[in-house]
Amino acid sequence: MTLIKSISGIRGTIGGPQKENLTPIDAVTYAAAYGTWVKEQRNKDNYRVVVGRDARISGEMIQQLVMNTLIGLGIDVIDLGLSTTPTVEVAVDLEHADGGIILTASHNPKQWNALKLLNNKGEFLNAAAGQRVLDIAEAGQISFAEVDALGKVSRNDAYFDLHIEEILNLDLVNVEAIKKAGFKVVVDGVNSTGGIAVPLLLEALGVQPVKLYCTPNGEFPHNPEPLKEHLTDLMEMVIKERADFGIVVDPDVDRLAFVDEKGEMFGEEYTLVAVADYVLRHTPGDTVSNMSSSRALRDVTQKHGRNYTASAVGEVNVVQQMKDTNAVIGGEGNGGIIYPELHYGRDSLVGIALFLSHLADERTSVSAMRAGYPSYYMSKKKIELTPDLDVDALLKAMEEAYASEEIKTIDGVKIDFAENWVHLRKSNTEPIIRIYTEAKSQEAADALADRFIAEIKEKSMQ
Missing domain, CATH: 3.40.120.10 (Alpha-D-Glucose-1,6-Bisphosphate, subunit A, domain 3)
Known part of the structure; x- marks a missing residue:
């Protein structure tokens, strides 16, 4: 169905053609690129990466592919098995590891999975590091370890506790x-x-x-x-x-x-x-x-x-x-x-x-x-993207249409009105435009979202 490559990780649906979905080959490719990046960070004899997964059906398969790829790079793996994203993050820090990978597609349905990548602090990679992993994967020039230098796997089931x-x-x-x-x-x-x-x-x-x-x-x-x-x-x-x-x-x-x-x-x-x-x-x-x-x-x-x-x-x-x-x-x-x-x-x-x-x-x-808290109501809607849709041009058109309002463009287009706001942005994890609105009632928030969906669709046909 789709493979989304971004600085925040690699996310896709299981099955289908290579490079279009999260296939075993793609899992190996990006695990190898990440492992290579880990080894670039510090020149030392031994590297360790923590790996854990959520319970989705494809998790065990993807985890075995990822761990064995890291082993092939000469990186030791701390296998948490079934885990949570924050538990892996905590484990990276407590283990003084060189990084971590969580195999999860978060809130996406069961056909999805992903490699979420962490640095040696147990934090997600920044833009520069994430781009470097993508560049390594694209170049495809990855050097694996010789037989006496292969990594090892150690299981640790204590990290929930x-x-x-x-x-x-x-x-x-x-x-x-x-x-x-x-x-x-x-x-x-x-x-x-x-x-x-x-x-x-x-x-x-x-x-x-x-x-x-x-x-x-x-x-x-x-x-x-x-x-x-x-x-x-x-x-x-x-x-x-x-x-x-x-x-x-x-x-x-x-x-x-x-x-x-x-x-x-x-x-x-x-x-x-x-x-x-x-x-x-x-x-x-x-x-x-x-x-x-x-x-x-x-x-x-x-x-x-x-x-x-x-x-x-x-x-x-x-x-x-x-x-x-x-x-x-x-x-x-x-x-x-x-x-x-x-x-x-x-x-x-x-x-x-x-x-x-x-x-x-x-x-x-x-x-x-x-x-006891202020009452605001949000609407969270989305527009499915098609290959011919120029998202950047659409967002620019919306920015220009509301130039008289308070606008922020550090991430898509956010338009602040006196009583409400709307935020339009392209998703990093799904092929959609997200439309978030907030107002003093649910009806007003939904109506504002529907209004902007209609305006975006109208501009996309111009």
């Missing part, structure tokens, strides 16, 4: 208060590795987990993107179990959303807002999110007398902006929490622990907590 231990040791994770509160929480693990990691974390915090779709077999029971329209079963289960709230994560556990005790969405955008509110109460500092995230984070940050800044979309851009501003909390409005006290990566597990600490602190319900 080690990751959770790191979280429990954080100053702002109030384990005692959470245990005292006696929470009961429904967990939708979308039949991936969140079904392993999230219940383990909850049990360590003294929370009673009720498991829903927590069998890590890669058979996603619903669209794995954690949006309201996909979470009917979770909403019903929260009410049926009289739980305090519900948790849903995506297949690689770097996106986090909640359902309140009434079976209503807390709002994926408000995951970061609530966690940031808690962190800022205890740790004065600034915040960062990307340009497609809710204004609510800005409002909460300013309430605490601190500064908010917006980055281009993409975790690596958020992380860089956080480092530049020394932000104490940040992330993305899609439910991605980045808490630098643990590591610079989106991490649902630390997000859950901080949210539970906040809830225990407030001694309130999840619905009451949500009611």
Whole structure:
């Protein structure tokens, strides 16, 4: 179906022709290019790379291809097996490894998989490093190790526990208060590795987990993107179990959303807002999110007398902006929490622990907590791309059409109106144009998105 090569990794559908899909040959090609890049970074005798995967059906096949390619380059592999994106990131740091690869296509359906690439800090590659990997793959001049210099694989199954231990040791994770509160929480693990990691974390915090779709077999029971329209079963289960709230994560556990005790969405955008509110109460500092995230984070940050800044979309851009501003909390409005006290990566597990600490602190319900934040409503829509569509020209035309408004063009085109905003950008991970809008009501946000979709389609036919 498609193969998307970008600085953030290699993503594609399984099966089909080489170079058009994520075939075994493509997996080997880009694993070899990444391994070559790793060896370019430092001149030393031994290199180590951490590899883990989500539970999607193709994961074991792709992991074996990737690990054996790294071995062929003379790189030792630390095999985490079934893991999460943030767990691999934590492992790279704790192991003092030279890099890491997570085999996951995040929220994409089961036919997709991807190689997500990390540097020696357990952070995603920046633009220059990502481009270098692509250039190496394109050149195809890769030198493999001789027989006596082949790498070795060592298995480590301890990292869920080690990751959770790191979280429990954080100053702002109030384990005692959470245990005292006696929470009961429904967990939708979308039949991936969140079904392993999230219940383990909850049990360590003294929370009673009720498991829903927590069998890590890669058979996603619903669209794995954690949006309201996909979470009917979770909403019903929260009410049926009289739980305090519900948790849903995506297949690689770097996106986090909640359902309140009434079976209503807390709002994926408000995951970061609530966690940031808690962190800022205890740790004065600034915040960062990307340009497609809710204004609510800005409002909460300013309430605490601190500064908010917006980055281009993409975790690596958020992380860089956080480092530049020394932000104490940040992330993305899609439910991605980045808490630098643990590591610079989106991490649902630390997000859950901080949210539970906040809830225990407030001694309130999840619905009451949500009611205390500014009310904004977002619409997230998309336009499928066709080969003949000139996206850059379309975005330029939209920029010119709204030149009298406040416009940012560091990542697509964001148009800020007085009461709402729209952000138009080409996706890095799918062949689509994303249209994000935010307004004071869901109807207004949806109407604004539909208006811009119509305008884009009209301009594409001119």
